[in-house]
Amino acid sequence: MVVDFCRRFVARSLCIILMKHFCSSSVSEDLGCRRGDFSRKHYGSVELLISSDADGAIQRAGRFRVENGSSDENATALPGTWRRTDVHLENPEYHTRWYFKYFLGQVHQNYIGNDAEKSPFFLSVTLSDQNNQRVPQYRAILWRKTGTQKICLPYSPTKTLSVKSILSAMNLDKFEKGPREIFHPEIQKDLLVLEEQEGSVNFKFGVLFAKDGQLTDDDMFSNEIGSDAFQKFLNLLGDTITLKGWTGYRGGLDTKNDTTGIHSVYTIYQGHEIMFHVSTMLPYSKENKQQVERKRHIGNDIVTIVFQEGEEPSPAFKPSMIRSHFTHIFALVRYDQQKDNYRLKIFSEESVPLFGPPLPSPPVFTDHQEFRDFLLVKLINGEKATLETPTFAQKRRRTLDMLIRSLYQDLMPDLHKNMLNRRSFSDVLPESPKSARKKEEARQAEFVRIGQALKLKSIVRGDAPSSLVAAGICKKEPWEPQCFCSNFPHEAVCADPWGQALLVSTDAGVLLVDDDLPSVPVFDKTLPVKQMHVLEALDLLIFRADKGKDARLFVFRLSAVQRGIEGKQAVKGKYDCRENKLEKTKGCHLYAMNTHHSRELRIVVAIRNKLLLVTRKHSKPSGVTGMSLLSPLPESPVEEFQYIREICLSDSPSVMTLVDGPSEESDNLICVAYRHQFDVVNESTGEAFRLHHVEANRVNFVAAIDVYEDGEAGLLLCYNYSCIYKKVCPFNGGSFLVQPSASDFQFCWNQAPCAIGKETLYHHVLSRSIDISELFHPM
Numbered sequence: 001m002v003v004d005f006c007r008r009f010v011a012r013s014l015c016i017i018l019m020k021h022f023c024s025s026s027v028s029e030d031l032g033c034r035r036g037d038f039s040r041k042h043y044g045s046v047e048l049l050i051s052s053d054a055d056g057a058i059q060r061a062g063r064f065r066v067e068n069g070s071s072d073e074n075a076t077a078l079p080g081t082w083r084r085t086d087v088h089l090e091n092p093e094y095h096t097r098w099y100f101k102y103f104l105g106q107v108h109q110n111y112i113g114n115d116a117e118k119s120p121f122f123l124s125v126t127l128s129d130q131n132n133q134r135v136p137q138y139r140a141i142l143w144r145k146t147g148t149q150k151i152c153l154p155y156s157p158t159k160t161l162s163v164k165s166i167l168s169a170m171n172l173d174k175f176e177k178g179p180r181e182i183f184h185p186e187i188q189k190d191l192l193v194l195e196e197q198e199g200s201v202n203f204k205f206g207v208l209f210a211k212d213g214q215l216t217d218d219d220m221f222s223n224e225i226g227s228d229a230f231q232k233f234l235n236l237l238g239d240t241i242t243l244k245g246w247t248g249y250r251g252g253l254d255t256k257n258d259t260t261g262i263h264s265v266y267t268i269y270q271g272h273e274i275m276f277h278v279s280t281m282l283p284y285s286k287e288n289k290q291q292v293e294r295k296r297h298i299g300n301d302i303v304t305i306v307f308q309e310g311e312e313p314s315p316a317f318k319p320s321m322i323r324s325h326f327t328h329i330f331a332l333v334r335y336d337q338q339k340d341n342y343r344l345k346i347f348s349e350e351s352v353p354l355f356g357p358p359l360p361s362p363p364v365f366t367d368h369q370e371f372r373d374f375l376l377v378k379l380i381n382g383e384k385a386t387l388e389t390p391t392f393a394q395k396r397r398r399t400l401d402m403l404i405r406s407l408y409q410d411l412m413p414d415l416h417k418n419m420l421n422r423r424s425f426s427d428v429l430p431e432s433p434k435s436a437r438k439k440e441e442a443r444q445a446e447f448v449r450i451g452q453a454l455k456l457k458s459i460v461r462g463d464a465p466s467s468l469v470a471a472g473i474c475k476k477e478p479w480e481p482q483c484f485c486s487n488f489p490h491e492a493v494c495a496d497p498w499g500q501a502l503l504v505s506t507d508a509g510v511l512l513v514d515d516d517l518p519s520v521p522v523f524d525k526t527l528p529v530k531q532m533h534v535l536e537a538l539d540l541l542i543f544r545a546d547k548g549k550d551a552r553l554f555v556f557r558l559s560a561v562q563r564g565i566e567g568k569q570a571v572k573g574k575y576d577c578r579e580n581k582l583e584k585t586k587g588c589h590l591y592a593m594n595t596h597h598s599r600e601l602r603i604v605v606a607i608r609n610k611l612l613l614v615t616r617k618h619s620k621p622s623g624v625t626g627m628s629l630l631s632p633l634p635e636s637p638v639e640e641f642q643y644i645r646e647i648c649l650s651d652s653p654s655v656m657t658l659v660d661g662p663s664e665e666s667d668n669l670i671c672v673a674y675r676h677q678f679d680v681v682n683e684s685t686g687e688a689f690r691l692h693h694v695e696a697n698r699v700n701f702v703a704a705i706d707v708y709e710d711g712e713a714g715l716l717l718c719y720n721y722s723c724i725y726k727k728v729c730p731f732n733g734g735s736f737l738v739q740p741s742a743s744d745f746q747f748c749w750n751q752a753p754c755a756i757g758k759e760t761l762y763h764h765v766l767s768r769s770i771d772i773s774e775l776f777h778p779m
Contacts, residue, residue: 064319064330067346069359087357087374089270090381098150099195100458102128102139103188105451107444110187111163112411113179115172119145119401120408123179124191125166127155142170143194145401182411183443185450190407192454197400202273204251205305205379206298206327207234207265209279210317212310217322220306221291221298226280229335230307233342236372237276238267251275252297259283260297269376277301299324302383305331305375319347328352328389329382331375341366344375348382355385452747485513496534498558505529505543512565520565526574527554531591534558538601538616540637544591545574553585553605560635579636584612584643592656592670594706602658602683603641604670611647611670613683616640647686651675655701659713659728669728671715673701678717680728691726692717703756718756721748 108126115121122143127136136155141148149170153161163179209230210220226234234240240263241248246255253275254260261283265276277297285291298304304327308317319330329352332345344363348355357377365371386392490506497503501514503522510523510532523529530546541556554577564572582605585591590606601616617640653672659680661667668683671691676699678692702718713728724746 063350065348065350065352067348067359067363069344069361069363087377089377090356090384097195097198097201098139098141099124099191100455102126103141103451104192105448105455107448110182110191111179112182112408114176115144116174116176118176120404121172122191122194122404122407123163123167125163138166140166140170141195142167142172143191143400143404145397145404147397147400148195148198183447185447188447188451189454192458194400194403194407197396197403202249202251202275203303203380203383204275204277204301205303205383206301207237207276207278207305207307208298208322210306210308212308215321217295218290220321221279221294222284222289223280224284226307227309229309229337230280233307233333233335234265234276234278236368237376238265238274240264241266249273249275251277252300253277260293267376269380272380274376274380276305295324298327300326302327302386303329303331303379305333305379307333307335309334319349328386329379331379333375339366342368342371344371344378346378346382349386349389351389351391352382353385353388355381357381485515488513493528493530494532496532498534498536503532503534503541505532509571510543521571522561522565523577524571524573527572527577533593535601540601542591542593542603544588546589549587551586551588553582553588553591553603554580555582555637555641556580557633557635557637580638582614582638582641585614588612590653590656592658594658594660594668602668604656604658606653606656609649609652611649611653611672611681613644613647614641615644617642645686647681647683649674649681649688655704657704657706657715659706659715660708661713671704671706671717673704673717673719675699678704678715691715692724694719696720700752702753705756716756718753721752723747723749723756 103124103126106126106128108124111123111125113121113123124141124143126139128139138153138155138161140151140153142151151166151170153166153169155161167173167175167179208220209223209226211223214220214223243250243253243255243260243262243264244258246266248266251264251274252260253264261281263281265278265281267274267276279294279298282294282297285293299322304322304324306317317330317332319327322330328349330347332347334343335341336343342365344359344365346359355378357374365374387396484502490504490508490511493505493507495502495504498512501512504511504513504519505528507525509521509525510527510529511519512522513519527545528547529543532541532543534541536558539558541558541561542553544553545551556577585605585607587607588605589608591603593601593603603614605612605614616637647670649672651674653674655671655673655678657671659669659671661669670681670683672679672681672688676694676696677690678694679688680691681688696719700720702720703716705716705718707714707716707725715726715728717724717726
């Protein structure tokens, strides 16, 4: 993937350089020099495309790069040869949204100054961990009218880094006025606005339906309804949503008064929200032949999909048929009903830099889901590339220059107040004197609090980078409860989702609850289940039945449980589950397991102060006869689990979770909570390290949740009313880095939760209803 990206990046950069140098050359020389054989083969060539009316008179012309995947458009429509690894978003948000990801809501410093040309600039600096390497490093962003510069600099505990050295590393050595530090926490909101000028997190794409033989945009926009094939294509793109009352990304459509139509098509792809402006869903007017209301939206989209009906020999679509100075990329889609495949063709205005993925040859897709992925990635990459054209780049620079100057003028009157301080070349993130340390800590706490509130607001509003955007179409407020089952007659002890249903342990036994349908009993009350995990991907059901010293861990094959329910077999009790007991787990009061199963399933079982590590063995079918491969698996999976080792703790844990290390080596950890502390224990050595000490007279441990971002592990430690995030930094040899990190943060609940799940908080299980709530109220 890295090689492919570098290959495309070099080709794209070379193309841009050569375009500037050979702009006065002839057409043939232009094509040869600007793209070469490689670029022309993979990304097409620039052509002068002319459209004419029914009488043959020339209407419009334009120069577009045509990507067809094949030099012969009428080539046999066999599936194209392409690699799925080529289909990825270029310049993803985590490469661009540095301030949101690494600065906002963290302790960092911001500076203001004037360069030698008297143009204002802003500098942001933070100390963070290097991705996947657990090495402290400085990150810096320089905001100037020409754009933003980002840089990573090494951290040295013996050598402090000055603002002057950071600016020098960014080739800014001369100043009209030296930089001064900004202490006011509201500056974070302004810098967030500056970063948003780099491009939108979300996208709006036009979708235009064209009947066979239509040659003008007036004809295409006048199609009142689409065809069955067009509707099938829209269903592939996304979900049809009702605009009135819509709270997600709206893409400029009216969500209050239905002035832009009643419905639209919406989807989320890799965290990016996408709203499609569908021509047949926008308002239609019989009196207005030009359909201005439809053109007002689709004509102002950078990217437009044209779904053209008809056979290949019919008149081909050309971008010059559409009168728009704003649309730079057209994706022509044709559907072959007989062969049930899609053909794709891309037209890009010649100033748009090359963008991937390259079309297969021929550009025919038989797998509809793969076509959807390819198309959405191509369109997102195309809009990002368009923003680098001179037209958009100059507009962005003007906006950025205006915002920087406006912010500079707002701050200048406060030069001699507490908002700014003359610390031009002070050390970055310095230690405060003891006398001023408390005051500085209070200022930093308020600074971080405001930053975290801004980050949360961006997430809720849908303006967060893709890694934090909600992944569901029915996006609710994070604290809005969702009632799964009303009028539930039992007291729920624990539960876990199973498909669209919920497997619930109650005082009457274990029940399968599906919306408001009658509950189905699975196990009777002789098995008092206190913990439960449904692992559909592994075909496993694991639970702990707790009854004093006779408590055990049970494992079932989920498919066997399913067959029993479908066959309406007798409800199983304790006696029927003797073959499903895991050995050596008698007397256990707690268990935990790795949640994302990156390699193998690991379970740790707590029996007082003793921990048992258990893993699931992987069967290797190599060397087994074909007949034995068809033999059914044993109904009980107990034999697939093996005991690994035993670890003794200083006390009995009340909360426990497993953390997967970054490699196959001995990096796996166990987080345990007891007394007034959270510790991490190395799975291989059993050595414990202090992670966090709770300063409180009474401690109610709630949960320790393992979270992973960019390959790095972290822990969300929840107790009383508080939640603290700690980055987990194991090193080779089993040691553990225990020190404050710039990525650590803390927030508080308005009410003390009973339990917290990884995706939802089971805030309160009522006796008459199951109320699943994502309660996230930072104070």
